[in-house]
Amino acid sequence: xxxxxxxxxxxxxxxxxxxxxxxxxxxxxxxxxxxxxxxxxxxxxxxxxxxxxxxxxxxxxxxxxxxxxxxxxxxxxxxxxxxxxxxxxxxxxxxxxxxxxxxxxxxxxxxxxxxxxxxxxxxxxxxxxxxxxxxxxxxxxxxxxxxxxxxxxxxxxxxxxxxxxxxxxxxxxxxxxxxxxxxxxxxxxxxxxxxxxxxxxxxxxxxxxxxxxxxxxxxxxxxxxxxxxxxxxxxx
Numbered sequence: 001x002x003x004x005x006x007x008x009x010x011x012x013x014x015x016x017x018x019x020x021x022x023x024x025x026x027x028x029x030x031x032x033x034x035x036x037x038x039x040x041x042x043x044x045x046x047x048x049x050x051x052x053x054x055x056x057x058x059x060x061x062x063x064x065x066x067x068x069x070x071x072x073x074x075x076x077x078x079x080x081x082x083x084x085x086x087x088x089x090x091x092x093x094x095x096x097x098x099x100x101x102x103x104x105x106x107x108x109x110x111x112x113x114x115x116x117x118x119x120x121x122x123x124x125x126x127x128x129x130x131x132x133x134x135x136x137x138x139x140x141x142x143x144x145x146x147x148x149x150x151x152x153x154x155x156x157x158x159x160x161x162x163x164x165x166x167x168x169x170x171x172x173x174x175x176x177x178x179x180x181x182x183x184x185x186x187x188x189x190x191x192x193x194x195x196x197x198x199x200x201x202x203x204x205x206x207x208x209x210x211x212x213x214x215x216x217x218x219x220x221x222x223x224x225x226x227x228x229x230x231x232x233x234x235x236x
């Protein structure tokens with residue numbers, strides 16, 4: 001199915017666009033995928049440039065600048081850490097986080113994996129707050145102060161709260177049979193995980209545009225809506 005860039009736009013002003021990135025789409029050029037969000041944006045308007053990126057499996061808010069001046073303005077905001085990014089993470093286990101700061105330095109390995117390394121890792125801070133508790137899982141808001149590779153994923157893992165289906169950092173798959181009572185699988189079929197990616201969504205973005213503070217929220221894509229609905233059946 002072809003995706004039209006304009007269908008992803010959730011905010012527009014004179015300087016910026018914010019789009020709700022679908023899961024499984026690269027933010028920037030990806031040699032393993034002929035289509036990416038930046039390429040879609042260029043087809044819509046040649047002047048658009050992505051100001052940051054999300055992991056391919058992560059959905060949610062991405063900021064695009066309409067011209068070079070707007071891009072410079074966004075870059076300065078990222079450099080000075082005045083842009084606020086808020087993520088929603090569906091994690092394994094029950095966790096009651098209250099303004100919990102995870103301050104663990106991250107080192108990126110060559111194979112697209114990160115580790116915590118106090119000697120050569122770069123500083124990384126993430127604040128965690130529990131949004132909602134389910135029977136065996138939690139919905140957690142994550143606000144990264146820094147923007148290291150896989151920062152939220154590894155920080156959650158180190159708090160024993162890995163993302164659902166994030167096998168790279170210790171997350172476990174979730175099956176409907178684990179949630180739904182009297183669930184019966186059709187004969188000669190193998191049960192598939194309820195979600196086929198790690199359950200992370202860039203839920204909101206706050207930034208400055210022409211001197212005005214702007215906050216944009218991105219709704220969950222279909223797979224996260226289904227996940228949330230099924231988890232809510234058995235709330236604590």
